Amino acid sequence: MSGDHGDHGHGTVVDPKDLPEGSNVTLSGRVSAAEDYAGNPPEAEPFSPQQLARIDEAMMLASRSTGLRFNVYVGDLGDDPVARTGELHAGVEGAADAVLIAVSPGQRFVEVLTGHDARVRLPDRSAKLAIMSMVASFKEGDLVGGLLSGLRMLADQAGRHAPIQHVGIREQIVV
Numbered sequence: 001m002s003g004d005h006g007d008h009g010h011g012t013v014v015d016p017k018d019l020p021e022g023s024n025v026t027l028s029g030r031v032s033a034a035e036d037y038a039g040n041p042p043e044a045e046p047f048s049p050q051q052l053a054r055i056d057e058a059m060m061l062a063s064r065s066t067g068l069r070f071n072v073y074v075g076d077l078g079d080d081p082v083a084r085t086g087e088l089h090a091g092v093e094g095a096a097d098a099v100l101i102a103v104s105p106g107q108r109f110v111e112v113l114t115g116h117d118a119r120v121r122l123p124d125r126s127a128k129l130a131i132m133s134m135v136a137s138f139k140e141g142d143l144v145g146g147l148l149s150g151l152r153m154l155a156d157q158a159g160r161h162a163p164i165q166h167v168g169i170r171e172q173i174v175v
Contacts, residue, residue: 046074051144058148062155068118069098070154072147077104082111089113101150105143110134112154126157
């Protein structure tokens, strides 16, 4: 799933029956779609369409409020989860401003990886606090709740995105 949500213009009406598997129309009318990464073995889907919509909505809100690109990956991360998380993050458009939450329930692995620019607003300490919150939910069997909590915490820690304002420079010469 990706936090990049395209243009904000007018859309077309979509019949939910015409959507591909893994897609759902959210309450706001947006289409939420999960993406399979190549190389993942087919497994039972970990989320219902409603759960996917909730996660997608949380990513969208976090991305909009902070100006960072939030992404969530849930699945097997191979023999070297740390390296695979780095590869996934590097493949995200605008990786410098991206935040990736990678969770591999079968491997009991959770990582929050931030790009260079995102790290300024989300230091390691903030990521660790979000991971601790997520893990507490995961231990209770609440994968969705943990992801939602983590996204909210990370967005809160990153703070609001202030639009860039161009301020004129006035020079004074004191004689």
